[in-house]
Amino acid sequence: MVDMVPSEDHAVEDRQDFDVDDAAQEETLEAQVPEITFDEQFYPARPRALRPKARRRHFPPGRPPFEPDARNSVYVEWLRNQSMLGDAKVIARQLSGQASMWQNPFAYPNPRAAVERASVWFTAYPLSLITRPGQSFLAALGDADLWKAFQQIGIKAIHIGPVKLAGGLTGWEHTPSIDGHFDRISMAIDPLFGTEEEFREMCQVATDHGGTIVDDIVPGHTGKGADFRLAEMNFRDYPGIYHMIDIPESDWHLLPDVPDGEDSVNIDVATEKALQEAGYIIGELQRVIFYEPGVKETNWSATPPVLDTTGKLHRWVYLHYFKAGQPSINWLDPTFSGMRLVMGDALHSLVDLGTGALRLDANGFLGVEKSAEERPGWSEGHPLSEAANQIIGSMVRKVGGFTFQELNLSMDDIKATSVRGPDLSYDFVTRPAYHHALVTADTEFLRLTLREAMQIGVDQASLVHALQNHDELTYELVHFVTKHKDDVYELDGGALTGAELAQTVQQTLRDGLTGESGPYNLVFTTNGIACTTASVITAVLGITDLGSITEEQVADIRRVHLLLAMYNALQPGVFALSGWDLCGMLTLDRAQVARLMARGDTRWINRGAHDLMGFNPSAQASTSGMPKAVSLYGTLPEQLEDESSFARQLARILAIREEHGIAKGKLIDVPDVSQRGMLVMVHRLDSGGLEVTVLNFSGQDIAGTVRSEQLEYGAEVTDAFSGETVGTVDDLHSFYIQLAAFEGTALLVTPQPAEDAENAGDQA
Numbered sequence: 001m002v003d004m005v006p007s008e009d010h011a012v013e014d015r016q017d018f019d020v021d022d023a024a025q026e027e028t029l030e031a032q033v034p035e036i037t038f039d040e041q042f043y044p045a046r047p048r049a050l051r052p053k054a055r056r057r058h059f060p061p062g063r064p065p066f067e068p069d070a071r072n073s074v075y076v077e078w079l080r081n082q083s084m085l086g087d088a089k090v091i092a093r094q095l096s097g098q099a100s101m102w103q104n105p106f107a108y109p110n111p112r113a114a115v116e117r118a119s120v121w122f123t124a125y126p127l128s129l130i131t132r133p134g135q136s137f138l139a140a141l142g143d144a145d146l147w148k149a150f151q152q153i154g155i156k157a158i159h160i161g162p163v164k165l166a167g168g169l170t171g172w173e174h175t176p177s178i179d180g181h182f183d184r185i186s187m188a189i190d191p192l193f194g195t196e197e198e199f200r201e202m203c204q205v206a207t208d209h210g211g212t213i214v215d216d217i218v219p220g221h222t223g224k225g226a227d228f229r230l231a232e233m234n235f236r237d238y239p240g241i242y243h244m245i246d247i248p249e250s251d252w253h254l255l256p257d258v259p260d261g262e263d264s265v266n267i268d269v270a271t272e273k274a275l276q277e278a279g280y281i282i283g284e285l286q287r288v289i290f291y292e293p294g295v296k297e298t299n300w301s302a303t304p305p306v307l308d309t310t311g312k313l314h315r316w317v318y319l320h321y322f323k324a325g326q327p328s329i330n331w332l333d334p335t336f337s338g339m340r341l342v343m344g345d346a347l348h349s350l351v352d353l354g355t356g357a358l359r360l361d362a363n364g365f366l367g368v369e370k371s372a373e374e375r376p377g378w379s380e381g382h383p384l385s386e387a388a389n390q391i392i393g394s395m396v397r398k399v400g401g402f403t404f405q406e407l408n409l410s411m412d413d414i415k416a417t418s419v420r421g422p423d424l425s426y427d428f429v430t431r432p433a434y435h436h437a438l439v440t441a442d443t444e445f446l447r448l449t450l451r452e453a454m455q456i457g458v459d460q461a462s463l464v465h466a467l468q469n470h471d472e473l474t475y476e477l478v479h480f481v482t483k484h485k486d487d488v489y490e491l492d493g494g495a496l497t498g499a500e501l502a503q504t505v506q507q508t509l510r511d512g513l514t515g516e517s518g519p520y521n522l523v524f525t526t527n528g529i530a531c532t533t534a535s536v537i538t539a540v541l542g543i544t545d546l547g548s549i550t551e552e553q554v555a556d557i558r559r560v561h562l563l564l565a566m567y568n569a570l571q572p573g574v575f576a577l578s579g580w581d582l583c584g585m586l587t588l589d590r591a592q593v594a595r596l597m598a599r600g601d602t603r604w605i606n607r608g609a610h611d612l613m614g615f616n617p618s619a620q621a622s623t624s625g626m627p628k629a630v631s632l633y634g635t636l637p638e639q640l641e642d643e644s645s646f647a648r649q650l651a652r653i654l655a656i657r658e659e660h661g662i663a664k665g666k667l668i669d670v671p672d673v674s675q676r677g678m679l680v681m682v683h684r685l686d687s688g689g690l691e692v693t694v695l696n697f698s699g700q701d702i703a704g705t706v707r708s709e710q711l712e713y714g715a716e717v718t719d720a721f722s723g724e725t726v727g728t729v730d731d732l733h734s735f736y737i738q739l740a741a742f743e744g745t746a747l748l749v750t751p752q753p754a755e756d757a758e759n760a761g762d763q764a
Helices: 022-031 073-082 084-095 111-117 137-141 144-153 196-208 226-232 249-254 269-277 337-353 383-398 411-420 430-440 444-456 498-513 533-540 551-569 602-606 636-640 646-659 754-763
Strands: 120-123 157-159 164-166 168-170 173-175 184-189 212-217 244-247 300-302 313-319 357-360 402-405 424-426 463-466 488-491 494-497 522-524 528-530 574-578 666-669 678-684 690-696 702-707 716-719 725-728 734-739 744-750
Touching (some): 073 084, 084 184, 084 226, 111 402, 111 424, 144 196, 144 636, 144 646, 168 226, 184 196, 184 226, 184 337, 196 212, 196 337, 226 313, 244 249, 249 269, 249 313, 337 357, 357 383, 383 402, 383 411, 430 444, 430 463, 430 498, 444 488, 463 551, 488 498, 494 498, 498 533, 528 602, 533 551, 551 744, 636 646, 678 702, 690 702, 690 734, 725 734, 734 744
Parallel strands (some): 120 157, 157 212, 357 402, 402 424, 424 463
Antiparallel strands (some): 164 184, 244 313, 488 494, 666 678, 678 690, 690 744, 716 725, 716 744
């Protein structure tokens, strides 16, 4: 029989019912030495808090030689030892009653404090990073040489992506992730990516270089791991984690059969309706994410008959906003099991592993409620989601961290969540808009979205402005197709409803970036386009064959890429980019990832492996098996030796951003422009001065006037990059500027001394 006792070196022994042994707990807490730091923002003359510390349980891996049956107490105990809810209880018990939990302000989001801490992020993707032979993903991100390179560029944080165990359990067997490790089943680090000690070392190296690590939690769902299997067994509090309904055997005839080899089956629309009419489920929701006929036609799936610990059979219908292997968490169950699980997961990352921030994934789907007859259930924009996000954000701030949400919301919802939810939100609105500006050489729609955000009250400093990440170029434009679908907007001389506007923009992007324009880019369901930043640019430049790109064309691609970096970096908020951006990666040939795309997920073409640091030049794939894609710019060490490289020019942009505090400024005007390809953003800096970002999204040289009522007559306009005087603001609150194709700049506007201004007024 395999020894099921926790390892001796672990701080807390968890036995029977997960009750922490009091003596062991007392010894553990006495042994903890709090880390004293200083937070000048709140307490300039006294020690900040004692940063809380805790450790999760550690059980040795094992597979007892018994049937994986709910009537087998050894199997049930084995599942409990793997469960996230069990770990959450142990961590919570270590933190309760500790003075260190009361040292930080937590009630309200503080985006500028988050930006101050880390305003430029590198977005990593575990499956795609090529490391040294034998080196883990986490060890590679904790490499001192990597952080030295990041310091030279101006990168201050790494968002590491999901690295904990994901997928599911079938019997004793672990099944692989079905959604890039976003179907979490454990707090343990997946050995595929490294160890807990490597994770902690990575956090320490980041701190030593003035940086921080941003981790992930998923408050909306888990995978089908130990917690879900125990829930299926109707074991204790575990069914309370999920939106799952125990269907009486008398109504099993309403449920479809589960195919052989599967552990659930998606119910069709007719079954959804029948179960709703029978009073079991709330039925149809507002939309079916990842809709695919025959695979996911509704948001509900049914299990086969499952034995509980008493030998009774159960069939459950459970909610999953995303894939069937991602059962949704119930935030308002009487046991509050789901909330406890999520809070424990967040605290584990922050106070055990040592991260400084968390991304909240799928955090807009935390409340679901029955609506009036014949109407879809209320599942988006629900007040429970807002309340849950406030609780998560407050808990993270309470232990000294910050949060951001990567969720496609309307601007109204971003504004609402910014009041009490996460500290930062991902910019999903202007991201497709700046791609649209590039495709059309016209910034009208981009200006429209920026102005709409200003009117609603969205603070640009509260947003994460990003180039590429692991997902598609998302163009759902939720703002325009939901709450504002009937509002009327002007675009290209015509009047369009919000829904029509979104359709027009989406079709323009599809026409300009896929098909004949970009055969190497693919549409991803209804969400957007699978592409890299570089492959967006190649399509815009008319390059249809990625295998025949010349050095001259690489220079053109780099120039446009830097323009897009300027758009994101030369405005308030966080600027984020990935290894695909830093190395100028192209998409993979679809044949290279045909197996991964078998169920329609085309995003795998934009996730090609890349060797950021030149750690393994001969590698043709990452350790995870992701094929290596083509790099146009080369490794960071190579680029940092070349003044004309993407990385060196990016470093200059980020230095200007840092020097003038643009990240913490405030967008105060997006004026009309004299050239269709021009974009002007006027920012009020913390210093009180003005910075004006001017960009040319067209392939033609342009000359024109920048005019804004915010510009003071007689003020001097200086180019922040060259230090040269561009001109003086005239009595029409304007000045003249020239920009080359795909060029941009940051301009500093300095009012003339009061005495000079008075003399000028007298002369006038």
